[in-house]
Amino acid sequence: MLNKRNRSIAQVVTYVLLTVFSLYCIFPFVWMVISALKPKTEIRTATPSFMIAEPTLANFKRVLFDVGFLNYIKNSLLVSVVACVLSMIVAILAGYALSRYFKMKLVKVSNLAMMLSQMIPGVLLLVPLYLIMQRLHVLESYMSLILAYTTFVIPLCTFMMSSFFDTVPLALEEAAEIDGCSKTQTILQIILPLSIPSLVSTGLYAFINAWNEFMFGYIFISTDQYRTLTPAIMLFKGANTIDWGGLMAGSVIAVIPVTLIFLFLQRYFLAGLMSGSVKG
Amino acid sequence: MKTSSKMTRDQRKMRTAFVMLLPALIFLALLIAFPLGKVVHDAFSHVHLINKSMSGFAGIENFETFIEDEHFAQAVRNTFLWTIFSVAGEYLMGMVTAVLLNQKFKGRAIFRTCIFIPWLVPIIVAGMTWDWMLNPEFGIVNYLLKNMGLINESINFLGDSKYALATVIFVNIWRSFPYYTISFLSAMQSIPGDLAEAASIDGAGMFRRFFSVTLPQLRSVSLVILFIHVIWTAVNFDFIWVMTEGGPNYATETLPVMIYRYSMRKFDVGAASALSTMMFTVMVILFIFYYRKRSQLSEDMA
Numbered sequence: 145m146l147n148k149r150n151r152s153i154a155q156v157v158t159y160v161l162l163t164v165f166s167l168y169c170i171f172p173f174v175w176m177v178i179s180a181l182k183p184k185t186e187i188r189t190a191t192p193s194f195m196i197a198e199p200t201l202a203n204f205k206r207v208l209f210d211v212g213f214l215n216y217i218k219n220s221l222l223v224s225v226v227a228c229v230l231s232m233i234v235a236i237l238a239g240y241a242l243s244r245y246f247k248m249k250l251v252k253v254s255n256l257a258m259m260l261s262q263m264i265p266g267v268l269l270l271v272p273l274y275l276i277m278q279r280l281h282v283l284e285s286y287m288s289l290i291l292a293y294t295t296f297v298i299p300l301c302t303f304m305m306s307s308f309f310d311t312v313p314l315a316l317e318e319a320a321e322i323d324g325c326s327k328t329q330t331i332l333q334i335i336l337p338l339s340i341p342s343l344v345s346t347g348l349y350a351f352i353n354a355w356n357e358f359m360f361g362y363i364f365i366s367t368d369q370y371r372t373l374t375p376a377i378m379l380f381k382g383a384n385t386i387d388w389g390g391l392m393a394g395s396v397i398a399v400i401p402v403t404l405i406f407l408f409l410q411r412y413f414l415a416g417l418m419s420g421s422v423k424g
Numbered sequence: 425m426k427t428s429s430k431m432t433r434d435q436r437k438m439r440t441a442f443v444m445l446l447p448a449l450i451f452l453a454l455l456i457a458f459p460l461g462k463v464v465h466d467a468f469s470h471v472h473l474i475n476k477s478m479s480g481f482a483g484i485e486n487f488e489t490f491i492e493d494e495h496f497a498q499a500v501r502n503t504f505l506w507t508i509f510s511v512a513g514e515y516l517m518g519m520v521t522a523v524l525l526n527q528k529f530k531g532r533a534i535f536r537t538c539i540f541i542p543w544l545v546p547i548i549v550a551g552m553t554w555d556w557m558l559n560p561e562f563g564i565v566n567y568l569l570k571n572m573g574l575i576n577e578s579i580n581f582l583g584d585s586k587y588a589l590a591t592v593i594f595v596n597i598w599r600s601f602p603y604y605t606i607s608f609l610s611a612m613q614s615i616p617g618d619l620a621e622a623a624s625i626d627g628a629g630m631f632r633r634f635f636s637v638t639l640p641q642l643r644s645v646s647l648v649i650l651f652i653h654v655i656w657t658a659v660n661f662d663f664i665w666v667m668t669e670g671g672p673n674y675a676t677e678t679l680p681v682m683i684y685r686y687s688m689r690k691f692d693v694g695a696a697s698a699l700s701t702m703m704f705t706v707m708v709i710l711f712i713f714y715y716r717k718r719s720q721l722s723e724d725m726a
Binding site for chain 2: 159165166168173176190238240241245250251261263267268272291299352356375392410
């Protein structure tokens with residue numbers, strides 16, 4: 145009897161605590177959306193309310209069309225998609241080598257190099273990276289961001305792919321080889337179709353990482369034409385009087401794609417992320 | 425094709441491995457290894473972004489420059505406080521939420537999704553949203569605190585040097601702890617269920633079970649997570665920059681912000697590189713400790 149009562153108390157405590165934690169995590173987003181839908185008069189008030197007296201899309205309209213966020217969204221999408229595709233190609237190749245040829249010295253050294261690179265943060269390399277981009281004549285262009293984003297996700301993406309390839313039985317490849325498949329054919333026709341879940345999670349990681357990155361976008365790009373979303377939000381704040389309504393509308397826009405992707409694909413994403421980070 | 429048929433099987437394998445690793449190695453060599461070498465080289469040279477006439481060997485002058493900076497001691501202190509409190513808070517929150525989520529009950533998936541969402545959003549968005557909520561004039565947090573009678577006057581959380589660092593740490597914990605939750609959760613799910621069951625039959629209560637069964641099983645994942653996050657937090661630039669730019673009056677300036685200030689504001693690349701080199705050195709020392717501990721742990725497990 146006592147045991148049963150204890151268990152239901154434990155369950156109530158669990159629900160209460162988790163509700164508190166969830167509110168803590170979610171509340172800023174709720175407030176962000178509410179603020180983005182409020183007219184200026186309701187934003188700049190000392191008694192903010194959860195109800196919106198006159199909901200409006202004016203903040204979104206202003207940000208998208210007057211401030212140019214439409215262009216920033218396009219830039220962010222372009223950079224993130226290209227960086228994602230590029231890092232996946234590199235990670236599939238390297239991940240396969242790491243998984244299948246792990247006994248070779250070259251592979252062991254590369255593995256260690258990737259582990260070390262994973263630890264090295266971008267900010268410490270900021271100046272030389274800036275100068276390299278200048279030398280390559282890619283500052284003020286998409287290419288500088290694509291290169292930087294790809295480089296810094298390669299280690300984790302490679303680990304994610306290689307820990308998946310570890311689970312694909314070697315016998316499958318040997319059978320394909322006996323049937324006369326070349327290495328390229330084996331990978332393209334046998335291995336990759338099997339890897340779709342981990343391809344999804346690796347790609348998601350690379351995409352979200354590029355979409356969210358701030359520092360390189362802030363420093364490599366100073367022309368409005370190529371600016372991405374995250375630095376744009378920062379600069380928007382720097383104006384004389386802060387347009388909080390617009391700022392929150394911009395934030396909603398920046399958050400929507402990652403949240404949607406995550407909600408639909410979270411199972412793949414979390415599993416892949418864990419397999420890669422435990423290895424690295 | 426002719427050449428490949430002449431090669432032995434091992435040579436062919438070797439060539440395949442090399443070709444497959446090549447793209448990754450090119451990226452890492454060009455954009456990580458080379459810049460790394462450049463930073464260490466520049467740390468001992470006179471380099472200025474604008475004044476190109478400054479050049480040549482500098483000895484340890486660059487190191488002297490930043491050590492003599494009047495804000496250096498404070499930046500070191502801030503870096504320690506920022507790192508220790510952030511990581512400790514994240515660890516605690518992550519552990520509590522993981523333990524809660526590691527039970528069977530209805531609605532588990534919804535709670536898990538809610539808790540994970542902060543980790544997904546751009547740091548800039550996390551920073552701006554909290555900045556807006558904490559605003560002293562129009563912010564919801566001050567309004568609610570005043571309504572509840574907890575404070576009388578609005579607190580300028582980010583603009584007052586008494587509160588600024590604590591506030592940035594709080595927001596950092598909010599955004600980073602979900603990663604710990606998910607890592608602990610996936611590690612807990614691999615703990616065999618009969619272990620906890622046996623302990624429970626032996627009469628161990630919930631807390632006892634946690635400390636003597638669950639926690640020891642999480643040693644290796646804890647080590648990995650703590651190590652990675654200590655490094656990531658200590659070198660984090662984005663968070664502090666978007667929320668306070670190191671202000672007010674240097675109250676939240678950490679070493680990475682100082683590196684940014686030296687390189688992109690004062691254009692003194694030499695001093696910035698020297699500071700980076702110093703941070704690398706500390707990281708390498710930490711890595712050696714971590715590596716030893718990790719091999720020791722995996723020996724214990726075996």
